[in-house]
Amino acid sequence: MEDNMPNTFFNNPIIKHASKTAITLTAFAFVGTIMLAYVFDITRAPIAASEKEARLALFKQILPENTYDNELLKETVQIAPNEQLGNLQTTTANIAKLKGKTAGVILEAIAHDGYSGDIKLLIAIRADGSISGVRVLAHKETPGLGDYIDITHGNWITLFNNESINKTSAAQWQVKKDGGKFDYMVGATITPRAVVNAVFKTTQFFEKNKKILFAVDN
Numbered sequence: 001m002e003d004n005m006p007n008t009f010f011n012n013p014i015i016k017h018a019s020k021t022a023i024t025l026t027a028f029a030f031v032g033t034i035m036l037a038y039v040f041d042i043t044r045a046p047i048a049a050s051e052k053e054a055r056l057a058l059f060k061q062i063l064p065e066n067t068y069d070n071e072l073l074k075e076t077v078q079i080a081p082n083e084q085l086g087n088l089q090t091t092t093a094n095i096a097k098l099k100g101k102t103a104g105v106i107l108e109a110i111a112h113d114g115y116s117g118d119i120k121l122l123i124a125i126r127a128d129g130s131i132s133g134v135r136v137l138a139h140k141e142t143p144g145l146g147d148y149i150d151i152t153h154g155n156w157i158t159l160f161n162n163e164s165i166n167k168t169s170a171a172q173w174q175v176k177k178d179g180g181k182f183d184y185m186v187g188a189t190i191t192p193r194a195v196v197n198a199v200f201k202t203t204q205f206f207e208k209n210k211k212i213l214f215a216v217d218n
Contacts, residue, residue: 013167021155049178058215077108084202085107085202087110087131093107094106102213104132106122107124109198113194115142117140118138119198121161130166131163135157136149136157146191162205165204173200174197178193182196
């Protein structure tokens with residue numbers, strides 16, 4: 001009787017159905033995995049190219065093409081987490097060079113004190129310490145109120161063009177409500193205050209770390 005137990009077990013309709021179902025699901029999972037891998041492989045290059053173009057287009061907004069002659073995406077310096085930049089993870093600084101000499105640096109910074117959360121910035125600074133341009137990469141500020149920091153909603157962000165810590169004193173790096181020189185929209189002070197502070201700290205970081213950022217010259 002014991003010898004017949006295995007045959008009886010595997011001949012059980014429920015067991016046979018479960019086995020077939022398991023095999024079918026395994027086959028589908030295997031085929032699905034192969035298809036996903038294939039799709040990922042054929043779309044990886046176009047996606048990477050699209051991201052590259054979008055990044056370069058953003059660079060052109062804050063750093064004119066005639067100010068450098070190298071490939072910005074290839075000339076880089078890794079920036080470790082830094083309190084002045086607000087980056088909690090390592091970020092990449094893109095180095096602009098003209099005839100072999102550093103002409104500017106594009107840095108990422110994060111303002112953690114925005115009204116609705118982090119405000120991620122891209123800041124281009126010329127070799128002389130002056131700001132070439134600033135753009136907001138990401139934010140969660142209130143639509144129609146705090147989102148005027150985004151270039152797509154106004155020109156406020158261009159107030160930083162040509163600014164520097166040599167040109168404007170530390171006391172003036174504030175919104176006018178706080179005694180500084182930067183305009184703001186009434187009812188939305190927290191957002192511009194956070195951005196002004198973040199840009200100011202980034203210029204300080206630049207001045208303090210020129211040797212590291214310009215090390216590629218050597």
